[in-house]
Amino acid sequence: AGCAREQSSQPIIGLITKTETNPFFVKMREGAEAAAKARGARLLSGAGRNDGDNAGQVTAMENMIAAGARVILITVSDAKAIVPAIAKARRDGILVIALDSPTDPVTAVDALFATDNYRAGTLIGQYARAALAGKPARIATLDLLPGHPVGAQRHNGFLAGFGLAAPDAGSTTLGTAQEVVCSVDTYGDQTRGQTAMENCLQRDPGINVVYTVNEPSAAGAHKALVAAGREKDVIVVSVDGGCQGVRDVGAGHIAATAQQYPLRMAELGVEAGVDFVKSGKKPSGYTDTGVALVAARPVSGVESLGVDVGLQRCFGDR
Amino acid sequence: MSGSIVLEARGLVKRYGHVTALDGADFALRAGEVLAVVGDNGAGKSSLIRALSGALLPDAGEIFIDGRAVRFRGPMDARRAGIETVYQDLAVAPQLSIAENLFLGREPRRAGFAGRVLRMIDRRRMHAEAAAHLRALRIDVGATTQAVETLSGGQRQGVAVARGAAFARHVVIMDEPTAALGVKESGMVLDLIRRIRERGLPVVLISHDMPHVFEIADRIHIARLGRRAAVVDPARIGMRDVVAVMTGALRPEELTSDVLA
Amino acid sequence: MLRRPLGVAPARALSSIGPLLALLAACAFFAARSDRFLTGGNLSLVLQQVMVVGVLAIGQTLVILTAGVDLACGAIMALGGIVMTTLAARLGVPVPLAIAAGMGVTTLFGVAHGLLITSLRLPPFIVTLGTLNIAFALTQLHSRGQTVTGIPAALGALGDTFQLGGTRIVYGAVLMLVLYGVAWFGLRETAAGRHVHAVGGAPEAARLAGIHTRALLIGVYALAGLLYGVAALLSVARTGVGDPNAGQTDNLDAITAVVLGGTSLFGGRGSVLGSLVGALIVGVFRNGLTLMGVSSVYQILVTGVLVILAVATDQLTREGRR
């Protein structure tokens, strides 16, 4: 639009991600920008300053509405904390769509286009259990950060998929089990993932399954396993399905990852938003944008995509 | 007593915003003399000597050493010209040792590879020389490895004075060196000044202590309102008149010419 | 000896007008780029967005005036908010009691800061670096990492609005402005306020002048803690929940606001109204850049440049006036 002065006819859509520093969200923004351009809409994008920064997301939302946005697409950092702010926006006639992760309650937004993170966890849990082939499990979990719903859903889904007792999808408390011998928060960061894995191996050298909350932390874990000479006999599973992560699956660094589709979420969100501005039609309910297991070596009883298919569908630098 | 003029300044001006610290000050120091500089608080004494020692850049005016015009861009330039200064606020680094303070900015380096390549300080020599300097000036502060912050006010003053006296080749300037000292220590500093004069070095002494000034000075420079009001001969003028000029009770023109020096 | 004309002394509300000029320039710039900027609704929004950092910055100003610094203000605020909301929403404690408990906790942190800093003579930077971690961990433990929802309406009352000439204004913003007024008055017109400046600028001199520096410092940190409690209440009111991840960026944001407002980190020099201006500068930039469609990475970049530029300009204009 050259100069930033807004034209009143053009639909304005706001996209708020958790951070701007994660390839997942970078990709989501790019997808939304492309979709907005294709449909003649203008996209404003914003983010919290770090994962969990609810106040930053509230501020971004308010400012976008002040800038004329009639539609807000948001990947919420804090499923509960954002709800009052969303309620206020919706009272003022704004369409709010949650992308990637649900609000709590889910009905706080008009519609949800998301991956089921609990299901993503369940898939990799099932895979790890099958791949372990009956050996006694000694599990390390490299988690996100305290109290984060996505981190909890993946973690608990993993435990459930592995056949262990676990809290349900609504809980933000990390489940524990006897088989889980080491749990460390990594903030999804590669360096911290590496340090965490190193220390976990010191605590229990017999660890044979590693759940990681995302692929950067899995990459860190792999590096620690290589240093300990354990990369061949430990099963690392992860979530996200970014291109780098899928390549790591291909290279055997990660046994399996649960792939999500941020581009699809963003496109669906922008489409629905433009429709709303043009025709007043509101989307509703939950649209599962899908999650699929990507594994280099399929195991029986768990459906999975191969690495090539995963690479075709991945986000990030191909 | 009319030695040649060693250090001279003409028309020095220094302004701090609305405050004029130096308002066209003149200054002359003769070879081998002790020149006392007196004046009320704020008369510009410290500013004058800071200009002479390169610690401040005057807005206008000229400085001459042995008749040659010089421009000091920093304290190092004055030091190189052989002018050493003991500042009113001492200017010691409290956490460094006594020896390190004496040699701050001119640390002796070790010989050979250690000095030239590794740039190591020759600690042994530094401490030995520091101890020798202090002994020569009869300043008793204990081991030269002590941090200066552990010394009493008087001992710190001793370190600062010793630094000035030890390295001067041309002029020693002292801004109120006895202000913080006891009777015995003050007497020692006065002795020190005499000993420096005996070595042939001229000394500029700023002091509010009139008896001291009259005891030791060869000439007295009276500063007032950022200028030199007069230079007088302590042998021919009374303390009372000097104070009167300082405070403005007596105009300099009213002094008889025989007391001027 | 009095050679300095007294042009310096007239009742100056700000320690310098540089920050105010920067704020006005920013407003003019954004008004020219977006016709939505200068609407009453938008300006009220900015006020509302800065109210939490604004109140934190009052406490931070007090601390910085004493030549201290508080790295933990946001973390302590988050703890206060979680205490208030868990008591009120999970345990059914009456709202006034819950608020008092939350503010009590934040004030206790302030007192602890004061005691550690004065009795053990620890640097404020270290003490608050420690309590930053402690308050964060306690917040997570106390909330079990969960956002506290379902808070009673009375606890969020400061988030309600009233109409003023067609613009909706939130009560919390008014409270912030009132607190700034009180702090300004107290620092300027009371003996204790002048002593805060004295202790910051020349602690030894203040001590020798008979000021009970220890009691004064403990008082300052305690008062700052109390203000973080007020900020906690505002934060709860603004978001409508108890958020265990609140305040993480506010620690540095509050310091940034104070410094942008012209208060010296070396203590003794500055004005609390400057901190309000500083908080508003940050808020206006965030709002204005979003209105212009600038993404948040660039906003961070701009904030960085802004901090340096604003303080540099302030410094240069001060020197010019000397």
Added chain:
Amino acid sequence: MLRRPLGVAPARALSSIGPLLALLAACAFFAARSDRFLTGGNLSLVLQQVMVVGVLAIGQTLVILTAGVDLACGAIMALGGIVMTTLAARLGVPVPLAIAAGMGVTTLFGVAHGLLITSLRLPPFIVTLGTLNIAFALTQLHSRGQTVTGIPAALGALGDTFQLGGTRIVYGAVLMLVLYGVAWFGLRETAAGRHVHAVGGAPEAARLAGIHTRALLIGVYALAGLLYGVAALLSVARTGVGDPNAGQTDNLDAITAVVLGGTSLFGGRGSVLGSLVGALIVGVFRNGLTLMGVSSVYQILVTGVLVILAVATDQLTREGRR
């Protein structure tokens, strides 16, 4: 007049032995709680885990000795790492050139710090608060938020290991120890090193003694920047990638290490070897608590208490000796 026995002066490598005792006590505690703690492999691991913060802490020590502080060290390191890895992996620049470019960028940040602090006389806290944001934003923009993978082996060479008495030790850890040795020597035995102490403790005295304080300060910040570049190289070697989110906790961790090591934030006093001890204390606690199975939130709590406790103990033992 010699009223003080001379127990103070012997060649003291640390400014106090408090931190060292704390480190040993921590090691004894963890050794008693976990028999894996005192193995060569585990200790080598701790060394490797602290090498990045350890090198950052050398630069930070230099800065803090001059009475400054650098809030941006981790952010600048992250930028350096991204520059190195994008050049080498994405653009195919030869490794030595890529390393030089990365270190050049971090050194430039240091020079900019020095210039802003000396020429405009801005407080280091503010300047580095600004560059913290700037470096972070530049890192994200330059990397487009993506981790840089596929880096040439040569760029990660410092992450390789060698055997020493059955324990594998990473080259980077050795480099860190060497750098500590050099810094210790330089600060203690060279004139420039003593001048750093003098400038920090008594800047005016240093200037009057003819030290070019401006050049010295710019040199210190530039050297610190160069060290952040070395830390960037170590971080890349350790993780094997260019991580745009690296270093975010290192900003405060490096300061924590320096302060735990007994260096005064007021400048002039301290020892760089203390910072190594400080970094090891943090690393040992993180490792030991994980070995004991203590959860992350409690680790944060312990760190907070530890920071205050360590500095308080140090302060009390110093006073006891006075």
